[in-house]
Amino acid sequence: MPMLELNRLTPLTGFGRAHRAVSYLFRPTHVEQISAVFDLARKHGMSVTLRGAGRSYGDAATNAGQIVLDLQRMNRILAWNPETGVIRVEPGVTIRQLWEYTLEDGWWPAVVPGTMAPTVGGCLAMNVHGKNNYRAGTFGEHVKKFTALLPDGSTVTCSPRRNRELFYSLISGIGVLGVFTSITLQLKRVHSGELQVEAWAPPNLGAMIADMEARKDSDDYIVGWIDGMAGGRQLGRGQIHSANYLPPGEDPAPHRTLRPEHQNLPDTLLGIVPTSILWRLMAPWMNNPGTRLVNWGKYLASRLGEHKIYRQPHAAFHFLLDYIPNWIRSYGPDGLIQFQSFVPTARAEATFARMLALTQARRLPSYLVVIKRHRPDDFLLSHAVDGYSLAMDFKITRRNRARLQSLCDDLTQMVLDAGGRFYFAKDSTLSPAAARQYLGEETVTRFLELKRRLDPENLLQSDLYRRLFGG
Ligand SMILES: Cc1cc2nc3c(=O)[nH]c(=O)nc-3n(C[C@H](O)[C@H](O)[C@H](O)COP(=O)(O)OP(=O)(O)OC[C@H]3O[C@@H](n4cnc5c(N)ncnc54)[C@H](O)[C@@H]3O)c2cc1C
Known part of the structure; x- marks a missing residue:
């Protein structure tokens, strides 16, 4: 021992x-x-x-x-059925390991977060979502069953029918109810290693949300980038990427695009700059004037490529941030916090507009803002709503910590007033009272019992x- x-x-x-x-x-x-x-x-x-x-x-x-x-290190693939797309894994298997193992047989994880580094155990404990949350639900909705080791040393197997209460609580249970030791997942059949992607640039938040709403019944994935620096009538301007799976027969060479090598993210930018040094080139721009300029350029480029349609490997579409190894270092030694909130559709535009305006008025604008569409789920500590999430990254410096906490407290209140929710995978600033308010007394009591x-x-x-x- x-x-x-x-x-x-x-x-x-x-x-x-x-x-x-x-x-x-x-x-x-x-x-x-x-x-x-x-x-x-x-x-x-x-x-x-x-x-x-x-x-x-x-x-x-x-x-x-x-x-x-x-x-x-508990990262073994325990069983794989290429006919049904059902896989059983240990909890340390990563999202990357999953698709690298199954894609060649024509299967992709039904839900993936914005990076492929997370483990399946971590994805269950937070019940992660992808850019298709409004359509495919959360990671937990694709779990057929799991086995968990409970703190008293006993083992329990759960599925949506067996030990149902534990199934819907351990998934989303922030890792304090038991340890997932083996997980059986249903993957999604794909007929190509590529997605059909479309990109366009809404001029403000109203247009951004209206466009996402219009596409949610037809498109498999939607995600929006927002220029957190733009104000006034351009508040909430940005770029939407939507993507669809290719139907059978549409990809002329699926045997090639389904190979893991086809998904590899490039290790140079434009064939010249090694991606490993990109974070160093980004660092000098990670301040208010620098980000304003970069965002302006990015938005302009998006307008020029209006309604561009192209094909992109799954990994390139989903894991944009993985393109730049160690990008987090560009934020400097004190790092960043992310403030992600979820607001019902009817209140989303007004609430997010006030939140973005407040970050600008306090001179603490977010350097990366992402908007996504969601749907509610049945898991105990659920973060999702029938509406939208806004994720804002804030650079931390020694001088702005207290001001940032105060900004996040005010943003939290706006979200609570709009009947919104938060996400423990991203949280750093919530108070116990705010967590209790959004989860509701009944849920907190059930969780603690x-x-x-x-x-x-x-x-x-x-x-x-x-x-x-x-x-
Ligand atoms: C760049 C980036 C982009 C992201 N994009 C998204 C996104 O689009 N959507 C989204 O939902 N999330 C996203 N995330 C968040 C990420 O998916 C979650 O935080 C996920 O939980 C991380 O998994 P992990 O393996 O790193 O777990 P950790 O962060 O190490 O742990 C997460 C939780 O899981 C628990 N846990 C870990 N293993 C087990 C186990 N075997 N049994 C029980 N509990 C366990 C831990 O106690 C902890 O509470 C993103 C994160 C990054 C860095």
Whole structure:
């Protein structure tokens, strides 16, 4: 049995690098080793946080001064049926591993987030969504069943019919109810390694939302980039990308486009600049005047290419941010936070307009703003609504931390007033009261009752859990 040796102490951060914590890190390869770490934690009166690839922006996968179980080495593919597209995997298998394994047989994960680095376990705990949330639902909606190790050492198998309550709670349960140890997913049949993509540039927020609304019943994926610097009548201007799967027979060479090599993101820009150094070239522009100029150029270029239609490999469409390795470093040593909120359709335009205007009035504009369409789901700690999400990245500096928290508090209130919701994978600034308000008393009570039932010793915790639910 391992001891809590000092050399296990490891500094860890959330993806945004703004939240840092030192923890005793364990990297199990088998379920028995997870149980052993649970015993060890009990013996030392410590808590345990589960961690996948650490791609949550804030404090969901950190545990200051306590134990962290990094599950990335539990990354075996356990079973694959190329006829049905059903795959069984360990929790540390990443989104990248998934599609690299299955695409050649004509299957793609039904839901993927904006980066391929996350693990399947992390995607379940946050119940991630993709650019098709309004159509395909969340990651959890494509899980046929999972097995989880509960903190008391017992094992449970759950599906939408078997142990239903646990199925709908552990998925979305922020990793504090149990450990996913094996997951069975239904993948999506694709007939090409490419999507048909269309891009155009709405001149303001009203047009952006109207266009997305008009396309939601016909298009498989929609996502909008917003120029967070543009104000006045151009507030909310930006670019929409919509994409559709190709029907059978449309791709003249599916055997070629379905090969994983066809999906590889280029490692040079325009065949000249290595993508590995791009973050260094971006860094000098990561300030208000620099971003204003870059956004202006990007918007102008989008207008010139109005309603451009082209084909793009799945990976290139979905994982735009993975094109630029270490892009987060361009934000500087203090990193960034993301503020993502979800607002029902009827209130989305007015609420997002006020929020964008407030960021500009406070001179804390977001350097990256993304808008997506969503639909509600049945999972306990759900973040989605029948409406839109706005994700805003804010650069942190030593001087702006307090002003940024105050801005986020005011943005939070606007979202709550509009009946909106938040997402724990992205959160760094919510208060316990705000979390309670958007989730509702009944949901919080159910969650905490379940937590007490499954984990009476409160073994599974995280910095996020303690911040919002008191630990
Ligand atoms: C560039 C970028 C783009 C993104 N785009 C999107 C997007 O489009 N849509 C979206 O929904 N999200 C998006 N995300 C967020 C990301 O998908 C989620 O934070 C996801 O949960 C990260 O998975 P991970 O493996 O890194 O898990 P971590 O961040 O390490 O952990 C996330 C949670 O999972 C828990 N956990 C991990 N493994 C297990 C397990 N085996 N059993 C139980 N609990 C476990 C942890 O305790 C923690 O609560 C994005 C993140 C980045 C960095």
